[in-house]
Amino acid sequence: MMEKFKQLVLKLGQSKTVILLTVVSVISSVSIAYVTTLLIPTIKASTSMMMAFLTPLIVTPLIAVPFTGLVFQLHALETKMRELATFDELTKLHNRRAFLEKAEFALQLAKRENQHFCVLMTDLDLFKLVNDQYGHATGDAVLALFGQITKQISRASDVSGRTGGEEFSFFLPSTTAEEGEVFANRLHAAVRQASVDYKGLTIHFTVSIGLAAFTGKNLGQLDGLLQMADQAMYQAKRLGRNQTVKVVGL
Numbered sequence: 001m002m003e004k005f006k007q008l009v010l011k012l013g014q015s016k017t018v019i020l021l022t023v024v025s026v027i028s029s030v031s032i033a034y035v036t037t038l039l040i041p042t043i044k045a046s047t048s049m050m051m052a053f054l055t056p057l058i059v060t061p062l063i064a065v066p067f068t069g070l071v072f073q074l075h076a077l078e079t080k081m082r083e084l085a086t087f088d089e090l091t092k093l094h095n096r097r098a099f100l101e102k103a104e105f106a107l108q109l110a111k112r113e114n115q116h117f118c119v120l121m122t123d124l125d126l127f128k129l130v131n132d133q134y135g136h137a138t139g140d141a142v143l144a145l146f147g148q149i150t151k152q153i154s155r156a157s158d159v160s161g162r163t164g165g166e167e168f169s170f171f172l173p174s175t176t177a178e179e180g181e182v183f184a185n186r187l188h189a190a191v192r193q194a195s196v197d198y199k200g201l202t203i204h205f206t207v208s209i210g211l212a213a214f215t216g217k218n219l220g221q222l223d224g225l226l227q228m229a230d231q232a233m234y235q236a237k238r239l240g241r242n243q244t245v246k247v248v249g250l
Contacts, residue, residue: 099161
């Protein structure tokens, strides 16, 4: 019952809810007063009806305004808590737990439909150097910018998340190896064009990407697929960074 009332308050808004409660209170009070004057003739009808009208008209808003305000505050807090449990606050991408949950769901769908898909592991190159030379605020700006880039180039069906300090993971459903490589190249290109400012200096950064392409038939667990992409990403690091290494699964 309380949940239904909360949903009604959120739907109507605070002002309309207060007006509705006031109207209901006035009607109820006047009705009770009217019945009372019929049952007890000694009560003066005019006085009783006037008090029945004025009392809820004054009292109800005084009670309803802070109460409905509390409902909106609690709703905002609940929304914020859900966001914190799902999204990384800095990059606005899924956090590790949420990414793994959504990627697992996408994997099971790919298996059932025998679809092509790609898993990518991405790491910002020499990120510790950025923090050491320009400070953690600049490092945070780089991470936030990478999150924006990810959102810009991703499809609605793609699953992306910050799964480590400067490590990001992607699950691209209905994506062939060639299409996954196109996505990786788009990511490299967008990062090359991006920069953050540090006291008048323009700071550029690069990423290393491990791309593992699969079809949904006879596949193992998600962590094993991510590990294949992770190994490819470290191979990209060893080859000089700022590139993609691709592996094709069975």
